[in-house]
Amino acid sequence: MSAQTAMEGISSAAGTVYEAAKDVVRPNEKKRQLDAFTSEATSKDALTTYFGTKVQETDISLKAGERGPTLLEDFHNREKISAFDHERIPERVVHARGVGAHGTFKLHTPIPQYSKAEVLNDTSRSTPIFTRFSTVAGSRGSADTVRDVRGFAVRFYTEEGNWDIVGNNIPVFFIQDAIKFVDLIHAVKPEPDKEMPQAQSAHDNAWDFFGLRSESTHMFMWHTSDRGIPRSLRMMQGFGVNTFVLVNAEGVRSFVKFHWEPKLGTHSLVWDEALKLNGQDPDFHRRDLYDAIDAGSYPTWELGIQVIAEEDEDKFSFDVLDATKIWPEELVPVQYIGTMELNRNVDEYFTETEQVAFCTQHIVPGIDFSNDPLLQGRNFSYFDTQISRLGVNFSEVPINQPVCPVMSNNRDGALRRKIHKGKVNYHPNRFDAPHAVPEEQGGYAHSKAPVGGVKIKALGPKFADHYSQAQMFYNSMSPVEKIHQVSALQFELGKCEDESVQQRILDNLSNVDEELAIKVGEALSLTPAPATVPNAGHSSAFLSQVNGKRQTFTAEGRKVGLYVCEGFDVKAFLPVYAALKAAGVIPAVVGTRQKTKGSDGMLHKGDFTLETCRSTHFDAVMIFGGSGEYEKQLKLGRIIHVVREAYAHQKAISVQGQACKWLVETCLPGLFSSDAATSAADSNTENGVVFSPTLVGPKSISAFLGLIANHRVWDRDIESVAA
Numbered sequence: 208m209s210a211q212t213a214m215e216g217i218s219s220a221a222g223t224v225y226e227a228a229k230d231v232v233r234p235n236e237k238k239r240q241l242d243a244f245t246s247e248a249t250s251k252d253a254l255t256t257y258f259g260t261k262v263q264e265t266d267i268s269l270k271a272g273e274r275g276p277t278l279l280e281d282f283h284n285r286e287k288i289s290a291f292d293h294e295r296i297p298e299r300v301v302h303a304r305g306v307g308a309h310g311t312f313k314l315h316t317p318i319p320q321y322s323k324a325e326v327l328n329d330t331s332r333s334t335p336i337f338t339r340f341s342t343v344a345g346s347r348g349s350a351d352t353v354r355d356v357r358g359f360a361v362r363f364y365t366e367e368g369n370w371d372i373v374g375n376n377i378p379v380f381f382i383q384d385a386i387k388f389v390d391l392i393h394a395v396k397p398e399p400d401k402e403m404p405q406a407q408s409a410h411d412n413a414w415d416f417f418g419l420r421s422e423s424t425h426m427f428m429w430h431t432s433d434r435g436i437p438r439s440l441r442m443m444q445g446f447g448v449n450t451f452v453l454v455n456a457e458g459v460r461s462f463v464k465f466h467w468e469p470k471l472g473t474h475s476l477v478w479d480e481a482l483k484l485n486g487q488d489p490d491f492h493r494r495d496l497y498d499a500i501d502a503g504s505y506p507t508w509e510l511g512i513q514v515i516a517e518e519d520e521d522k523f524s525f526d527v528l529d530a531t532k533i534w535p536e537e538l539v540p541v542q543y544i545g546t547m548e549l550n551r552n553v554d555e556y557f558t559e560t561e562q563v564a565f566c567t568q569h570i571v572p573g574i575d576f577s578n579d580p581l582l583q584g585r586n587f588s589y590f591d592t593q594i595s596r597l598g599v600n601f602s603e604v605p606i607n608q609p610v611c612p613v614m615s616n617n618r619d620g621a622l623r624r625k626i627h628k629g630k631v632n633y634h635p636n637r638f639d640a641p642h643a644v645p646e647e648q649g650g651y652a653h654s655k656a657p658v659g660g661v662k663i664k665a666l667g668p669k670f671a672d673h674y675s676q677a678q679m680f681y682n683s684m685s686p687v688e689k690i691h692q693v694s695a696l697q698f699e700l701g702k703c704e705d706e707s708v709q710q711r712i713l714d715n716l717s718n719v720d721e722e723l724a725i726k727v728g729e730a731l732s733l734t735p736a737p738a739t740v741p742n743a744g745h746s747s748a749f750l751s752q753v754n755g756k757r758q759t760f761t762a763e764g765r766k767v768g769l770y771v772c773e774g775f776d777v778k779a780f781l782p783v784y785a786a787l788k789a790a791g792v793i794p795a796v797v798g799t800r801q802k803t804k805g806s807d808g809m810l811h812k813g814d815f816t817l818e819t820c821r822s823t824h825f826d827a828v829m830i831f832g833g834s835g836e837y838e839k840q841l842k843l844g845r846i847i848h849v850v851r852e853a854y855a856h857q858k859a860i861s862v863q864g865q866a867c868k869w870l871v872e873t874c875l876p877g878l879f880s881s882d883a884a885t886s887a888a889d890s891n892t893e894n895g896v897v898f899s900p901t902l903v904g905p906k907s908i909s910a911f912l913g914l915i916a917n918h919r920v921w922d923r924d925i926e927s928v929a930a
């Protein structure tokens with residue numbers, strides 16, 4: 208190919224790809240576009256330098272004699288080391304640790320009454336999606352299961368341009384005004400003197416800030432609830448958090464909050480599990496997402512909207528522009544309008560997940576910004592930060608390119624790829640190229656909204672209420688969630704060293720709930736001040752993960768560890784494996800070795816050994832029996848620990864054959880009735896343990912699936928079992 212042809216290729220690459228993409232099925236648009244930029248080395252490819260010279264030797268550098276000095280003349284050596292030296296780009300200031308996946312969005316309920324956005328009206332479309340989940344505080348290499356808010360950023364590659372909803376798994380934010388974001392993040396990130404602790408809010412500076420800015424109380428109640436340690440990224444709600452505006456074809460504006468509702472329900476780890484997983488599998492969440500997608504168990508979410516007509520904005524006790532407040536679903540129901548499915552893992556982490564550059568300012572006609580004081584600052588910050596991470600031409604990175612045509616008079620800047628032909632780069636010009644587009648033909652026109660007032664550094668009066676929704680959140684929790692919250696706060700504040708920090712938070716907590724503050728204070732040997740804003744007793748039926756109206760209970764997508772030893776009962780094992788798979792469960796076989804001999808005399812390859820996983824990797828465990836010397840193998844401390852730990856983490860357990868008696872007598876003595884292990888009934892269940900002394904019948908399987916679907920055996924007495 209001549210240089211000229213190559214350049215023409217580059218100059219038209221984006222346009223050609225778009226033209227080609229128009230003719231194919233829509234969900235493939237982004238994939239085809241990315242494929243055009245993708246290369247994969249095969250054994251047929253020659254190794255070359257960046258500039259195409261074939262390389263003869265890449266393992267040994269050029270030297271003056273076999274044992275002589277290395278020569279600078281070796282351009283391949285220098286290029287290789289130099290490229291490596293510059294491999295890293297600045298990690299995100301926040302949300303540095305993340306994982307992304309591709310998917311599609313399909314609308315099922317058009318909303319012309321609220322918005323003229325095509326993506327929210329055309330049900331024939333399948334819009335390509337890229338979603339990135341993240342933690343907030345940790346560095347790029349930190350662990351997944353820390354207590355933190357999770358980022359939930361979704362990009363729609365619409366035919367009208369990119370639309371990004373850059374949200375979290377918690378519907379409210381710590382602060383009300385973007386100017387405080389810098390202080391919030393400085394306070395929460397590792398303390399500046401010793402750069403500790405990593406990926407944790409459990410330190411003086413974070414709680415100092417939360418205490419002094421009581422507007423953060425509502426969000427830290429969510430953060431220290433079970434929401435701060437999600438079971439899976441597939442099992443999280445997502446929220447746009449900020450108030451946006453929808454605009455219909457008549458120009459009528461409505462306030463909107465965006466919601467993502469997971470098909471698998473909203474579930475969490477327990478704290479002991481989260482702590483252990485940080486060491487046992489720091490990639491727990493990203494692995495879980497990749498594995499599920501690879502297994503064809505595609506996670507889905509419903510896109511929901513809460514809408515408040517512009518003229519109704521003053522009808523609520525909260526300010527609709529205040530990001531520290533939810534719009535209770537009792538007052539403003541969520542309307543579900545479409546489904547997002549994540550169905551394709553990335554090919555390369557860096558070029559896709561690391562370089563994706565979300566911006567809250569990426570919106571399309573039919574969507575607009577409200578005066579939410581957090582939002583305008585965000586619109587500035589995201590664009591700005593992408594310039595420092597990726598350079599001013601970050602829009603040309605393949606993952607950031609829209610699937611629709613792009614043409615502007617912006618030029619130059621570092622690493623500009625596109626070669627524009629022609630004479631003009633300004634507007635107006637004698638060719639009218641490119642031309643502005645009237646609103647009725649799809650040009651983005653900012654919606655007409657009245658603006659007034661004097662310049663002032665202040666917030667609306669309702670922003671001053673910092674406690675009523677924090678109270679509502681706590682009041683809405685089930686008893687077990689309240690217990691978790693007390694422990695979480697005792698942990699977080701217990702890690703603070705400055706008593707004044709602890710005391711201020713306790714005093715603020717009194718305004719949420721005096722009893723809560725007293726309980727937390729007990730662990731700190733401190734007494735909270737009496738409430739100045741007593742708990743008004745309001746609650747919402749939609750907030751609890753245990754008994755909330757939004758919750759979904761399903762065994763689908765759950766991981767179950769099937770434990771086998773040498774000589775395991777294959778006849779009992781095979782139907783269970785098949786039944787779990789049929790229910791959408793992801794089973795994993797754990798053996799004492801990589802290959803375990805079964806009762807059929809064959810070697811069966813497992814997914815893990817007792818060394819390579821722990822009970823924490825699974826939602827439920829099942830231990831199989833066998834014949835002969837089998838019981839001896841069950842005496843291994845490691846496998847006994849699997850049962851005790853899973854029991855203490857309130858997980859469903861199933862035992863078969865000899866494992867029944869072993870569980871009752873060796874693993875958990877004194878916790879079961881004497882005939883639990885021997886009763887021949889199909890489906891003999893006690894304390895969330897399903898016993899199958901012979902084969903595992905259909906009733907036992909459905910009892911086990913039912914327990915898995917419930918997420919935890921919440922009423923199990925775990926006091927006597929250490930995890």
Ligand code: HDD
Binds near residue numbers: 385388564590592
């Ligand atoms: Fe932010 C990243 C979510 C307020 C400034 N933010 C970032 C990401 C998410 C959020 C999910 C990661 C996106 C990705 O996966 O690449 N941020 C939120 C939410 C907020 C919020 C839900 C409250 C409603 N953020 C917020 C404010 C500011 C920022 C008020 C600044 C004034 N956020 C940033 C940033 C980041 C970012 C510094 C870091 C990396 C990036 O943008 O791309 O610009």
